[in-house]
Amino acid sequence: MKNKKITRKITQGMYVLTTKDGGCMVDAVSQISAGDNPFIAVAVMKSNHTNALLQKNDKFALSILGMDINPEIIETFGMHSMRDVDKFANVKTTEFENIKVIEDALGYMVCKIVDKIDADTHTLFIGKLIEADVLKEGEAMSYNYYQENKNDLIKVKTEQGKTAWICTVCGYVYYGEELPDDFKCPLCGVDKELFKKKEEEE
Numbered sequence: 001m002k003n004k005k006i007t008r009k010i011t012q013g014m015y016v017l018t019t020k021d022g023g024c025m026v027d028a029v030s031q032i033s034a035g036d037n038p039f040i041a042v043a044v045m046k047s048n049h050t051n052a053l054l055q056k057n058d059k060f061a062l063s064i065l066g067m068d069i070n071p072e073i074i075e076t077f078g079m080h081s082m083r084d085v086d087k088f089a090n091v092k093t094t095e096f097e098n099i100k101v102i103e104d105a106l107g108y109m110v111c112k113i114v115d116k117i118d119a120d121t122h123t124l125f126i127g128k129l130i131e132a133d134v135l136k137e138g139e140a141m142s143y144n145y146y147q148e149n150k151n152d153l154i155k156v157k158t159e160q161g162k163t164a165w166i167c168t169v170c171g172y173v174y175y176g177e178e179l180p181d182d183f184k185c186p187l188c189g190v191d192k193e194l195f196k197k198k199e200e201e202e
Protein backbone atom coordinates (compact mmCIF):
# COMPACT_ATOMS: atom_id res chain seq x y z
CA MET A 1 0.00 0.00 0.00
CA LYS A 2 1.52 3.33 -1.01
CA ASN A 3 0.02 5.66 1.61
CA LYS A 4 -2.85 4.60 3.85
CA LYS A 5 -2.97 8.09 5.38
CA ILE A 6 -5.32 9.11 2.55
CA THR A 7 -8.08 7.19 4.39
CA ARG A 8 -8.02 10.02 6.92
CA LYS A 9 -9.57 12.20 4.24
CA ILE A 10 -12.74 10.14 4.55
CA THR A 11 -14.73 12.69 6.51
CA GLN A 12 -15.46 11.25 9.94
CA GLY A 13 -16.43 12.94 13.18
CA MET A 14 -15.58 12.49 16.83
CA TYR A 15 -18.17 10.73 18.99
CA VAL A 16 -18.47 9.21 22.42
CA LEU A 17 -20.41 5.98 22.03
CA THR A 18 -22.21 5.01 25.21
CA THR A 19 -24.32 2.07 26.22
CA LYS A 20 -25.41 0.64 29.57
CA ASP A 21 -22.29 0.29 31.82
CA GLY A 22 -19.69 1.72 29.44
CA GLY A 23 -18.63 3.29 26.19
CA CYS A 24 -15.69 4.46 24.10
CA MET A 25 -14.52 7.06 21.58
CA VAL A 26 -15.50 6.30 17.99
CA ASP A 27 -15.01 7.97 14.65
CA ALA A 28 -16.31 5.12 12.46
CA VAL A 29 -19.91 6.32 12.32
CA SER A 30 -22.13 6.66 9.28
CA GLN A 31 -25.78 7.35 8.53
CA ILE A 32 -26.78 4.60 6.11
CA SER A 33 -30.50 5.18 5.44
CA ALA A 34 -32.96 8.07 5.32
CA GLY A 35 -36.40 8.85 6.77
CA ASP A 36 -37.59 9.82 10.24
CA ASN A 37 -35.72 6.98 11.90
CA PRO A 38 -32.59 6.47 9.79
CA PHE A 39 -30.17 3.62 10.37
CA ILE A 40 -26.79 4.61 11.81
CA ALA A 41 -23.81 2.25 11.61
CA VAL A 42 -20.90 2.26 14.03
CA ALA A 43 -17.84 0.02 13.87
CA VAL A 44 -16.51 -1.14 17.23
CA MET A 45 -13.31 -3.13 17.73
CA LYS A 46 -13.88 -6.66 18.97
CA SER A 47 -11.20 -6.18 21.64
CA ASN A 48 -13.00 -3.18 23.15
CA HIS A 49 -14.99 -3.77 26.31
CA THR A 50 -17.73 -1.67 24.68
CA ASN A 51 -18.12 -4.37 22.00
CA ALA A 52 -18.92 -6.96 24.67
CA LEU A 53 -21.47 -4.57 26.21
CA LEU A 54 -23.12 -3.93 22.83
CA GLN A 55 -23.48 -7.67 22.28
CA LYS A 56 -25.85 -7.83 25.27
CA ASN A 57 -27.43 -4.34 25.34
CA ASP A 58 -30.15 -3.29 22.91
CA LYS A 59 -29.35 0.43 22.61
CA PHE A 60 -26.44 2.84 22.20
CA ALA A 61 -26.05 6.60 22.14
CA LEU A 62 -23.61 8.77 20.22
CA SER A 63 -22.59 12.12 21.70
CA ILE A 64 -21.29 14.42 18.95
CA LEU A 65 -18.17 16.28 20.07
CA GLY A 66 -17.56 19.91 19.09
CA MET A 67 -14.33 21.86 18.59
CA ASP A 68 -14.67 23.14 22.18
CA ILE A 69 -14.69 19.71 23.78
CA ASN A 70 -12.40 19.16 26.77
CA PRO A 71 -9.65 16.84 25.42
CA GLU A 72 -9.79 14.94 28.71
CA ILE A 73 -13.10 13.47 27.50
CA ILE A 74 -11.37 12.12 24.37
CA GLU A 75 -8.56 10.75 26.53
CA THR A 76 -10.90 9.17 29.08
CA PHE A 77 -13.13 7.43 26.54
CA GLY A 78 -10.53 6.72 23.85
CA MET A 79 -7.38 5.79 25.73
CA HIS A 80 -8.66 3.81 28.69
CA SER A 81 -10.86 0.78 29.04
CA MET A 82 -13.90 0.57 31.25
CA ARG A 83 -12.32 -2.72 32.36
CA ASP A 84 -9.77 -0.62 34.31
CA VAL A 85 -11.39 2.75 35.03
CA ASP A 86 -14.85 4.18 35.61
CA LYS A 87 -15.01 6.53 32.63
CA PHE A 88 -18.08 8.28 34.00
CA ALA A 89 -16.51 9.18 37.37
CA ASN A 90 -15.21 12.63 36.32
CA VAL A 91 -17.28 13.40 33.23
CA LYS A 92 -20.59 15.29 33.40
CA THR A 93 -23.38 13.31 31.77
CA THR A 94 -27.14 13.44 31.39
CA GLU A 95 -29.41 10.51 30.64
CA PHE A 96 -31.71 9.93 27.67
CA GLU A 97 -33.53 6.64 27.09
CA ASN A 98 -31.60 5.32 30.13
CA ILE A 99 -28.22 5.89 28.47
CA LYS A 100 -25.64 8.43 29.66
CA VAL A 101 -24.64 11.07 27.12
CA ILE A 102 -21.90 13.69 27.38
CA GLU A 103 -23.40 16.90 28.78
CA ASP A 104 -20.93 19.13 26.93
CA ALA A 105 -21.53 17.54 23.50
CA LEU A 106 -23.18 19.35 20.59
CA GLY A 107 -25.97 16.83 20.71
CA TYR A 108 -26.81 13.17 20.85
CA MET A 109 -28.43 10.32 18.93
CA VAL A 110 -29.92 7.27 20.62
CA CYS A 111 -30.26 4.13 18.50
CA LYS A 112 -31.89 0.75 18.96
CA ILE A 113 -29.62 -2.02 17.69
CA VAL A 114 -31.26 -3.79 14.73
CA ASP A 115 -28.32 -5.70 13.23
CA LYS A 116 -24.69 -6.72 13.88
CA ILE A 117 -22.26 -7.52 11.07
CA ASP A 118 -18.88 -9.18 11.51
CA ALA A 119 -16.23 -6.90 10.00
CA ASP A 120 -12.84 -8.57 10.55
CA THR A 121 -11.31 -6.69 13.51
CA HIS A 122 -14.58 -4.87 14.23
CA THR A 123 -18.29 -5.50 14.58
CA LEU A 124 -20.54 -3.17 12.65
CA PHE A 125 -23.50 -2.34 14.87
CA ILE A 126 -26.48 -0.98 12.97
CA GLY A 127 -28.92 1.07 14.99
CA LYS A 128 -32.27 2.65 14.22
CA LEU A 129 -32.43 6.25 15.41
CA ILE A 130 -35.12 6.52 18.10
CA GLU A 131 -34.19 9.82 19.81
CA ALA A 132 -31.93 12.76 19.00
CA ASP A 133 -31.45 16.38 20.02
CA VAL A 134 -29.21 19.40 19.62
CA LEU A 135 -27.74 20.45 23.00
CA LYS A 136 -25.83 23.52 21.79
CA GLU A 137 -24.65 25.18 18.60
CA GLY A 138 -21.07 24.74 17.43
CA GLU A 139 -18.77 23.19 14.87
CA ALA A 140 -18.28 19.44 15.07
CA MET A 141 -14.70 18.20 15.48
CA SER A 142 -13.56 16.02 12.58
CA TYR A 143 -11.41 12.92 13.04
CA ASN A 144 -8.91 14.42 10.61
CA TYR A 145 -8.63 17.56 12.78
CA TYR A 146 -8.04 15.35 15.81
CA GLN A 147 -5.32 13.37 13.99
CA GLU A 148 -3.60 16.56 12.84
CA ASN A 149 -3.73 18.21 16.28
CA LYS A 150 -3.69 15.40 18.81
CA ASN A 151 -0.18 16.17 20.04
CA ASP A 152 -1.43 19.57 21.19
CA LEU A 153 -4.81 18.30 22.33
CA ILE A 154 -3.58 15.34 24.34
CA LYS A 155 -0.32 15.10 26.22
CA VAL A 156 0.35 11.43 26.76
CA LYS A 157 2.06 11.00 30.13
CA THR A 158 5.05 8.64 30.21
CA GLU A 159 7.39 7.53 32.97
CA GLN A 160 10.61 9.57 33.06
CA GLY A 161 13.88 7.97 32.07
CA LYS A 162 12.27 5.13 30.09
CA THR A 163 12.11 4.82 26.30
CA ALA A 164 8.46 5.03 25.36
CA TRP A 165 6.63 4.21 22.12
CA ILE A 166 3.21 5.82 21.77
CA CYS A 167 0.41 4.48 19.58
CA THR A 168 -0.51 7.37 17.27
CA VAL A 169 -4.06 6.03 16.99
CA CYS A 170 -5.12 5.46 20.59
CA GLY A 171 -2.27 6.71 22.82
CA TYR A 172 -1.24 3.34 24.31
CA VAL A 173 2.31 3.53 25.71
CA TYR A 174 4.85 0.70 25.27
CA TYR A 175 8.09 0.86 27.27
CA GLY A 176 11.23 -0.64 25.72
CA GLU A 177 14.16 0.31 23.48
CA GLU A 178 12.57 -1.30 20.39
CA LEU A 179 9.09 -2.62 19.59
CA PRO A 180 8.98 -6.42 19.07
CA ASP A 181 8.82 -7.47 15.37
CA ASP A 182 5.20 -8.61 15.18
CA PHE A 183 3.97 -6.12 17.76
CA LYS A 184 0.39 -4.89 17.56
CA CYS A 185 -1.22 -2.31 19.84
CA PRO A 186 -2.97 -4.28 22.59
CA LEU A 187 -5.55 -1.50 22.95
CA CYS A 188 -6.55 -0.72 19.36
CA GLY A 189 -4.86 -3.47 17.34
CA VAL A 190 -2.84 -1.36 14.86
CA ASP A 191 0.60 -2.45 13.59
CA LYS A 192 3.87 -1.23 15.09
CA GLU A 193 4.42 1.15 12.13
CA LEU A 194 1.80 3.40 13.74
CA PHE A 195 3.86 3.79 16.93
CA LYS A 196 6.04 6.84 17.42
CA LYS A 197 9.06 7.03 19.71
CA LYS A 198 8.50 9.61 22.44
CA GLU A 199 10.61 12.71 21.91
CA GLU A 200 12.55 13.93 24.95
CA GLU A 201 10.59 16.47 27.04
CA GLU A 202 11.60 20.07 26.34
Ligand SMILES: Cc1cc2nc3c(=O)[nH]c(=O)nc-3n(C[C@H](O)[C@H](O)[C@H](O)COP(=O)(O)O)c2cc1C
Binding pocket: 014, 022, 023, 024, 025, 026, 027, 028, 029, 043, 044, 045, 046, 047, 048, 049, 050, 051, 074, 077, 078, 079, 080, 081, 082, 083, 146, 169, 170, 187, 188
Ligand atom coordinates in the same frame (compact mmCIF):
# COMPACT_ATOMS: atom_id res chain seq x y z
C1 LIG B 1 -10.08 9.64 18.33
C2 LIG B 1 -10.36 8.18 18.57
C3 LIG B 1 -11.20 7.50 17.71
C4 LIG B 1 -11.49 6.16 17.92
N1 LIG B 1 -12.34 5.51 17.07
C5 LIG B 1 -12.69 4.23 17.31
C6 LIG B 1 -13.68 3.59 16.50
O1 LIG B 1 -14.23 4.14 15.54
N2 LIG B 1 -14.01 2.30 16.82
C7 LIG B 1 -13.44 1.64 17.88
O2 LIG B 1 -13.80 0.48 18.13
N3 LIG B 1 -12.50 2.23 18.67
C8 LIG B 1 -12.13 3.51 18.41
N4 LIG B 1 -11.20 4.13 19.21
C9 LIG B 1 -10.54 3.35 20.27
C10 LIG B 1 -11.39 3.14 21.54
O3 LIG B 1 -12.05 4.32 21.93
C11 LIG B 1 -10.44 2.68 22.67
O4 LIG B 1 -9.86 1.43 22.30
C12 LIG B 1 -11.09 2.57 24.05
O5 LIG B 1 -10.06 2.57 25.01
C13 LIG B 1 -11.97 1.34 24.27
O6 LIG B 1 -12.51 1.37 25.56
P1 LIG B 1 -13.37 0.16 26.18
O7 LIG B 1 -12.44 -1.02 26.35
O8 LIG B 1 -13.91 0.66 27.48
O9 LIG B 1 -14.45 -0.15 25.19
C14 LIG B 1 -10.89 5.47 19.02
C15 LIG B 1 -10.04 6.16 19.89
C16 LIG B 1 -9.76 7.50 19.67
C17 LIG B 1 -8.85 8.24 20.61
